[in-house]
Amino acid sequence: MTIERADIEKLAELARIELNEATIAETTQSIADVLALVDQLQAADTEGVEPMAHPTDAVQRLRADEVTETNHREEFQAIAPATEAGLYLVPKVID
Amino acid sequence: MNNSITNQKALHDKTIAEILAGLNAGEFTSVEITQHFLDRIKQLDGTYNSYITVNEASALAQAEAADKRRAEGDVPALCGVPIAHKDIFCTNGVRTSCGSKMLDNFVPPYDATVVENFANAGAVVLGKTNMDQFAMGSSNETSFYGPVKNPWDTNTVPGGSSGGSAAAVAAHLTPGATATDTGGSIRQPAALCGITGLKPTYGRVSRWGMIAFASSLDQGGPMARTAEDCALMLNVMASFDPKDSTSIDREVPNYTANLNQPLAGLKVGIPKEYFKEGLNPGTEQAVRDALAELEKQGVTLISISLPHTKLAVPAYYVIAPAEASANLSRFDGVRYGHRCDDPKDLRDMYMRTRAEGFGDEVKRRILVGAYCLSAGYYDAYYRKAQQVRRLIKQDFVDAFEQVDVIMGPTSPSPAFEFGAKGDDPVAMYLEDIYTIATNLAGLPGMSVPCGLVDDKPVGLQIIGNYFDESRMLNVAHQFQQATHWHQQTPAGIASEAKDTEGAE
Numbered sequence: 001m002t003i004e005r006a007d008i009e010k011l012a013e014l015a016r017i018e019l020n021e022a023t024i025a026e027t028t029q030s031i032a033d034v035l036a037l038v039d040q041l042q043a044a045d046t047e048g049v050e051p052m053a054h055p056t057d058a059v060q061r062l063r064a065d066e067v068t069e070t071n072h073r074e075e076f077q078a079i080a081p082a083t084e085a086g087l088y089l090v091p092k093v094i095d
Numbered sequence: 096m097n098n099s100i101t102n103q104k105a106l107h108d109k110t111i112a113e114i115l116a117g118l119n120a121g122e123f124t125s126v127e128i129t130q131h132f133l134d135r136i137k138q139l140d141g142t143y144n145s146y147i148t149v150n151e152a153s154a155l156a157q158a159e160a161a162d163k164r165r166a167e168g169d170v171p172a173l174c175g176v177p178i179a180h181k182d183i184f185c186t187n188g189v190r191t192s193c194g195s196k197m198l199d200n201f202v203p204p205y206d207a208t209v210v211e212n213f214a215n216a217g218a219v220v221l222g223k224t225n226m227d228q229f230a231m232g233s234s235n236e237t238s239f240y241g242p243v244k245n246p247w248d249t250n251t252v253p254g255g256s257s258g259g260s261a262a263a264v265a266a267h268l269t270p271g272a273t274a275t276d277t278g279g280s281i282r283q284p285a286a287l288c289g290i291t292g293l294k295p296t297y298g299r300v301s302r303w304g305m306i307a308f309a310s311s312l313d314q315g316g317p318m319a320r321t322a323e324d325c326a327l328m329l330n331v332m333a334s335f336d337p338k339d340s341t342s343i344d345r346e347v348p349n350y351t352a353n354l355n356q357p358l359a360g361l362k363v364g365i366p367k368e369y370f371k372e373g374l375n376p377g378t379e380q381a382v383r384d385a386l387a388e389l390e391k392q393g394v395t396l397i398s399i400s401l402p403h404t405k406l407a408v409p410a411y412y413v414i415a416p417a418e419a420s421a422n423l424s425r426f427d428g429v430r431y432g433h434r435c436d437d438p439k440d441l442r443d444m445y446m447r448t449r450a451e452g453f454g455d456e457v458k459r460r461i462l463v464g465a466y467c468l469s470a471g472y473y474d475a476y477y478r479k480a481q482q483v484r485r486l487i488k489q490d491f492v493d494a495f496e497q498v499d500v501i502m503g504p505t506s507p508s509p510a511f512e513f514g515a516k517g518d519d520p521v522a523m524y525l526e527d528i529y530t531i532a533t534n535l536a537g538l539p540g541m542s543v544p545c546g547l548v549d550d551k552p553v554g555l556q557i558i559g560n561y562f563d564e565s566r567m568l569n570v571a572h573q574f575q576q577a578t579h580w581h582q583q584t585p586a587g588i589a590s591e592a593k594d595t596e597g598a599e
Binding site for chain 1: 201344409427428438458475483488520537
């Protein structure tokens with residue numbers, strides 16, 4: 001599997017990380033190196049092996065549908081970059 | 096230990112067990128020992144950079160409260176003992192950076208369960224320790240706050256990602272510290288800094304309030320100078336936590352109860368794959384000498400095979416980045432943490448906030464994870480890696496039918512110099528070649544000091560069966576009763592004369 005600049009640009013868009021033009025070639029190369037390492041997996045015989053999602057195959061616990069949390073809006077918003085009237089502020093999305 | 100010798104030790108040279116004995120005997124107060132460590136951090140940590148934040152005022156207030164509790168006869172397990180928390184555990188009202196610019200301004204409004212457990216046990220928090228950014232790294236070089244220096248040789252790395260916790264313990268700037276281990280981040284720095292560290296079974300220690308890197312692998316654990324101290328810390332740290340959906344509802348045993356059991360008859364598996372090319376000859380010799388020492392105590396060494404070992408690093412570098420790319424999507428500049436200046440629209444805010452807030456290694460792993468999870472590649476990468484993960488687990492399950500514990504080196508070589516692996520992520524990833532498989536399997540693992548190569552510490556890794564932390568601690572403690580490697584300190588650290596006797 002070869003990876004090229006266009007692939008990295010697409011991944012960066014998916015991950016919402018702006019790329020640095022000056023280091024994009026280096027980034028592409030280092031990611032190609034990591035993918036070459038993980039490509040060793042392709043040689044493994046995994047026919048019929050169930051994928052393992054949890055080390056002890058635990059399943060999600062359920063709890064009673066009861067209110068357990070109290071309102072912490074002010075504490076949470078006190079550490080936000082921008083808020084107003086109890087809302088989080090972001091740049092305008094719709095004109 | 097002989098009391099007259101204990102009493103001669105400077106406060107910072109005492110183990111947690113010795114500190115508890117001293118506090119109980121009224122030899123010193125928590126305020127005195129806390130102030131002593133705070134002064135020592137101020138004096139020495141400019142060299143090591145092991146702390147990101149030191150909480151002088153709150154530490155002294157906690158110490159005062161602990162002394163008061165003790166005077167009133169209310170003495171919880173670690174009452175008045177100073178410790179440090181890795182800066183990945185959320186602390187109410189105290190900045191929790193995770194070693195990153197992204198969270199440089201993040202002051203959590205709540206405590207992690209682990210932090211709460213130590214507070215309930217009366218421990219005093221000296222500060223928050225330095226780490227690789229978002230726990231991604233094996234050298235502490237990815238920290239936004241600058242690298243931690245290894246107290247054994249300040250030109251070398253302390254290991255990572257819990258390098259600040261490891262260096263702080265090694266430099267006697269705290270008797271114990273919390274840490275986390277996703278692929279070796281407790282055991283490898285413990286080995287490189289010559290201290291004792293334990294990664295518990297996945298699900299044993301709550302992950303609530305511990306900033307997530309790879310949720311199916313992350314596990315918190317203790318670092319200290321002895322196995323006994325790790326047991327004392329784990330007694331407090333381990334708990335069932337309904338707030339962590341992967342926490343295991345199982346009774347927490349008293350981890351100090353079995354420390355003194357003799358080892359005669361214990362079956363120790365030696366995986367042949369852990370002694371192949373790439374292992375430093377001095378490291379190999381130190382580990383083999385340690386195994387010979389244990390044989391003298393009556394253990395039986397049994398050669399075993401973990402045939403899928405070489406697939407552990409490749410499987411990890413699919414699973415961990417994939418989980419990281421999902422976990423780190425929460426850092427978007429909206430609710431907390433860094434936000435770029437003057438975003439022109441929402442997309443620009445996301446793109447620049449994340450470009451500025453994350454370092455190169457974090458970005459690399461997010462991009463690799465996004466690739467492995469992207470349409471058309473999921474089966475070839477993520478699903479394949481999860482299948483290989485089961486094969487790796489099965490290797491261990493088969494081995495534990497024959498043996499009680501597994502042993503080998505913790506890391507392939509002693510501490511390396513800064514920049515030695517800087518341009519080559521794959522070389523850095525291979526640093527965790529012996530530790531990663533236990534995370535994939537969810538098993539507990541430990542590192543204990545077992546020798547010196549060119550005056551740099553070497554770690555012996557002990558891997559236990561699921562929830563068999565007590566047995567690992569027993570083996571480590573017995574090893575430490577017979578050897579002096581865990582008492583070795585970097586030049587100039589201990590106020591006593593350096594113990595040069597070493598092991599036999």
